[in-house]
Each structure stands twice: as structure tokens, then as C-alpha cells.
Amino acid sequence: xxxxxxxxxxxxxxxxxxxxxxxxxxxxxxxxxxxxxxxxxxxxxxxxxxxxxxxxxxxxxxxxxxxxxxxxxxxxxxxxxxxxxxxxxxxxxxxxxxxxxxxxxxxxxxxxxxxxxxxxxxxxxxxxxxxxxxxxxxxxxxxxxxxxxxxxxxxxxxxxxxxxxxxxxxxxxxxxxxxxxxxxxxxxxxx
Amino acid sequence: xxxxxxxxxxxxxxxxxxxxxxxxxxxxxxxxxxxxxxxxxxxxxxxxxxxxxxxxxxxxxxxxxxxxxxxxxxxxxxxxxxxxxxxxxxxxxxxxxxxxxxxxxxxxxxxxxxxxxxxxxxxxxxxxxxxxxxxxxxxxxxxxxxxxxxxxxxxxxxxxxxxxxxxxxxxxxxxxxxxxxxxxxxxxxxxxxxxxxxxxxxxxxxxxxxxxxxxxxxxxxxxxxxxxxxxxxxxxxxxxxxxxxxxxxxxxxxxxxxxxxxxxxxxxxxxxxxxxxxxxxxxxxxxxxxxxxxxxxxxxxxxxxxx
Numbered sequence: 001x002x003x004x005x006x007x008x009x010x011x012x013x014x015x016x017x018x019x020x021x022x023x024x025x026x027x028x029x030x031x032x033x034x035x036x037x038x039x040x041x042x043x044x045x046x047x048x049x050x051x052x053x054x055x056x057x058x059x060x061x062x063x064x065x066x067x068x069x070x071x072x073x074x075x076x077x078x079x080x081x082x083x084x085x086x087x088x089x090x091x092x093x094x095x096x097x098x099x100x101x102x103x104x105x106x107x108x109x110x111x112x113x114x115x116x117x118x119x120x121x122x123x124x125x126x127x128x129x130x131x132x133x134x135x136x137x138x139x140x141x142x143x144x145x146x147x148x149x150x151x152x153x154x155x156x157x158x159x160x161x162x163x164x165x166x167x168x169x170x171x172x173x174x175x176x177x178x179x180x181x182x183x184x185x186x187x188x189x190x191x
Numbered sequence: 192x193x194x195x196x197x198x199x200x201x202x203x204x205x206x207x208x209x210x211x212x213x214x215x216x217x218x219x220x221x222x223x224x225x226x227x228x229x230x231x232x233x234x235x236x237x238x239x240x241x242x243x244x245x246x247x248x249x250x251x252x253x254x255x256x257x258x259x260x261x262x263x264x265x266x267x268x269x270x271x272x273x274x275x276x277x278x279x280x281x282x283x284x285x286x287x288x289x290x291x292x293x294x295x296x297x298x299x300x301x302x303x304x305x306x307x308x309x310x311x312x313x314x315x316x317x318x319x320x321x322x323x324x325x326x327x328x329x330x331x332x333x334x335x336x337x338x339x340x341x342x343x344x345x346x347x348x349x350x351x352x353x354x355x356x357x358x359x360x361x362x363x364x365x366x367x368x369x370x371x372x373x374x375x376x377x378x379x380x381x382x383x384x385x386x387x388x389x390x391x392x393x394x395x396x397x398x399x400x401x402x403x404x405x406x407x408x409x410x411x412x413x414x415x416x417x418x419x420x421x422x423x424x425x426x427x428x429x430x431x432x433x434x435x436x437x438x439x440x441x442x443x444x445x446x447x448x449x450x451x452x453x454x455x456x457x458x459x460x461x462x463x464x465x466x467x468x469x470x471x472x473x474x475x476x477x478x479x480x481x482x483x484x485x486x487x488x489x490x491x492x493x494x495x496x497x498x
Binding site for chain 1: 254256257286287288291292294295298299301302305306309321324327328331348468469470471472473476
């Protein structure tokens with residue numbers, strides 16, 4: 001079979017899975033199903049990126065989203081108004097408006113993608129598409145963005161330190177000499 | 192070798208090696224109990240047959256769809272991990288980012304194991320699922336850094352290029368920490384040995400608690416398949432792939448895989464279960480800095496040897 005035909009069929013399947021499971025998030029009545037429907041939707045998006053030869057980005061989308069959804073399921077079930085997540089519940093409020101905004105946005109974006117007069121391709125795609133996408137998005141700002149990455153990470157760490165109720169004085173006493181440390185969970189490493 | 196034959200061959204190898212690990216495990220169990228090795232005791236087939244014909248037990252309100260998805264997922268993830276392991280000089284999925292692919296497949300296990308725990312709608316199974324996630328949060332970053340080290344040394348995420356970059360000096364020589372942490376994490380994502388707490392006996396079997404029949408068989412086989420996939424991936428990454436004297440490449444690769452696999456099987460019952468909350472501290476305070484240091488050392492070696 002023609003390779004283009006296969007690619008198109010796979011793309012259509014993945015696109016349908018991505019949109020379909022995204023929609024299912026709001027149709028199923030369990031937090032766990034909603035979370036993992038969203039995960040399947042993102043995995044399909046990762047597959048579409050693989051079709052574009054963006055191997056690294058596609059697989060990283062799968063890594064990040066599945067990890068995120070697994071952790072998110074825990075918190076969704078813990079914090080939603082549905083104790084333990086064991087009772088059926090629905091994911092949406094204000095159904096008519098929410099649905100019209102969501103479907104409307106989809107129609108506008110999809111319509112835009114279909115109706116825009118895209119320019120003809122000139123030349124061939126580069127060998128390393130991922131690198132080109134990175135350069136295309138970041139360009140000369142790469143160094144700045146890498147600097148900002150370090151700043152964001154240190155902000156997260158400092159926020160955690162500030163938010164933590166326990167300090168080393170709680171663990172090791174006022175003169176930092178208490179041994180073994182008064183950890184809520186004994187064992188592990190350290191004093 | 193024909194590309195078409197490669198995938199069935201890889202699945203056969205996966206099944207065969209998983210069988211080897213089951214038999215070796217049973218032999219060690221029998222020896223530890225001081226019994227003579229009897230063929231009947233070593234063979235897993237009676238148990239397999241029993242699980243195949245056993246009638247499924249169920250709980251009051253299970254989420255059968257999610258439960259079954261998770262249960263089948265372990266074997267699928269193991270098979271997909273093998274897709275990027277070169278067999279001889281060919282590979283099923285010639286991805287330029289094979290290492291990240293392996294990582295993605297082990298992350299899928301987060302979802303699958305949790306779903307097995309969730310789907311049963313039983314307290315002990317659910318606690319098992321949460322334990323797995325807690326453990327995963329502790330081992331995933333060290334695993335990622337352990338995978339980064341050989342990729343940095345080869346300047347590529349392609350598994351075949353990692354093999355080619357090793358030449359005479361295997362990666363395990365310059366990155367022993369990464370190798371050890373990798374094996375540790377293989378045990379962790381396979382609920383193996385000291386990391387069996389999510390399926391622990393203190394939880395009446397944890398994620399395995401409510402499973403029966405073919406569902407249980409898939410989970411138990413999935414654990415062995417995951418250990419096999421991890422062992423098979425360690426060989427191209429750290430042990431020079433098929434490199435070795437005299438024997439052909441595939442023989443060396445199989446021998447090395449068997450050696451790593453048997454190491455994991457021997458360790459399985461020799462170590463006590465680690466409590467996930469304690470392992471979290473070990474993972475973050477000890478393994479993350481150690482593996483980061485390993486990546487730093489590897490980078491310095493690469494810089495020092497650069498022409």
C-alpha cells in the first residue's frame with residue numbers, strides 16, 4: 001500500500017481517538033475514567049507528533065502526560081467533592097454554556113486549520129525536525145529560556161522550603177544535636 | 192534477518208526468558224526450603240493451567256474496564272520495551288530515541304499498576320496501587336538519570352549507537368552507579384524483590400489481592416516479562432550489546448541477558464521488602480544526587496576524550 005495512505009489512515013485514527021477520548025472525559029461518571037480518558041487522548045496526540053517525525057517530542061508527551069495523569073488521579077480523587085472517588089459524579093458544571101464554549105472553540109480552531117490558505121511547501125523537511133522546531137520556537141532566546149528554567153526550578157524549591165511546616169530544628173532539636181532525628185517516618189538515610 | 196520474523200522472534204525470546212526466570216525462581220525457592228529439586232515442582236505449567244481454567248472471582252462494584260486494561264498492560268509494556276532492543280544487528284522499531292521510548296513504556300506502568308489497584312474496588316488493592324505510585328515517584332528520576340548517562344557517553348538516544356559507542360570498554364566500567372541504579376529501578380517497576388510492597392503479603396497481595404484466573408496469570412507473567420525486558424535493555428546500554436570474543440553476536444547478547452536476569456532472580460528473595468515511604472527518602476536524598484554525579488563524571492570523561 002502507498003505509504004502516504006497508511007500515514008493518513010493512522011493520522012485520522014489517532015485524531016479521532018484524541019478528540020473522542022477528550023470528549024469522553026466529560027461523559028464518564030468516574031474520576032479515574034475521566035483522568036485516564038484524558039491520558040489516552042494525550043497519548044494519541046503523542047502518536048500524531050511521531051507521525052510528524054518529531055520522535056522525541058512525541059514520546060516525551062507520552063512520558064509527561066501519563067505520569068501527570070497518574071499523579072493527578074490521586075489528587076482528583078482525594079480533593080474532588082466525591083469522597084474517595086467511589087461514587088459516580090460528573091466533571092462539568094453549567095453544562096450548556098460549557099459545552100457551547102468547548103465545541104465552539106474546537107470548531108473555530110479546526111475550521112481555521114482547514115480554511116486558512118496555507119503556503120505551498122518550499123524545499124524539503126530538514127533531517128532533524130525536532131531540532132528545527134526547537135530553533136523555530138526558541139531561536140536566539142534559547143539561552144534566556146534555559147536561564148529561566150533554572151530560575152523556575154529554584155523558585156519551586158524555595159517555595160517548598162517556605163511552605164514546609166517542619167524545619168531542621170523540628171528534626172534535630174534546638175541545638176541540632178538530637179539523634180536519631182525526630183522524623184515522622186523513621187528509617188531511610190541521614191541521621 | 193527478515194524484518195517480518197523479528198517481532199515474533201522477540202516475543203518468543205520474551206516468553207522463553209520469562210519461563211527461565213520462573214523456573215530459576217522456583218528452583219531457588221525449593222533449595223532455600225531444603226527440598227530436592229523435582230521437575231514437577233519446577234514446572235510452572237500446572238499453575239498456569241489452574242489459573243487458565245479458574246473461574247473469575249469479582250468484587251461488589253469493580254471497574255472491570257480499567258481493571259482489565261491495567262492487568263493486560265504489564266505484558267504489553269514489556270513487549271514494547273523489547274521493540275527498541277537490537278537483536279543481532281537488526282531492531283524491530285528503529286527509533287532514533289529508543290532510550291526515551293523505554294522510559295515512556297516504564298512510565299505507562301504507573302497508570303497500569305494503579306488501574307489494577309483501582310479497578311478491583313477493594314481497599315487492599317487500592318492501597319497497593321498507591322504504594323506503587325509512591326515508589327514510582329522515588330525511583331523514576333534516578334532511572335531517568337541512569338538512562339541519561341549512556342546516552343551522554345554515546346551522544347545519542349539511539350540504542351544501536353549506544354552499543355556502537357562502547358567498543359572495547361563497556362559502559363558499565365565508567366558508569367557503575369548508573370548500571371546499579373538501572374537494575375534497582377528495573378526491580379522497582381516490576382514490583383520485584385525489595386520493591387514488592389505494592390503486591391506485598393502485608394496487604395493480602397496488594398494489587399494482586401482480588402485478581403484471579405487469567406487476570407492474575409497476566410499480572411504474574413507481566414512481572415516476569417518486565418524483569419526480562421529490563422535485563423535485555425541493560426545489555427546494549429551498559430554491557431556492550433553483542434560484543435564478545437569467538438561466539439556470534441546474538442549468542443553473547445543472549446548470554447549477557449541471561450546473566451543479568453539470573454542476577455535479578457537471585458536477588459529477588461534475598462532482600463527484605465523496602466517500605467515505600469522509606470525508599471522515598473533513599474531515592475531523593477541518595478539516588479538522585481548519586482546518579483546526577485554519575486552523569487557529571489560521564490560528561491567529564493566525554494569532554495576529556497573529545498579530540
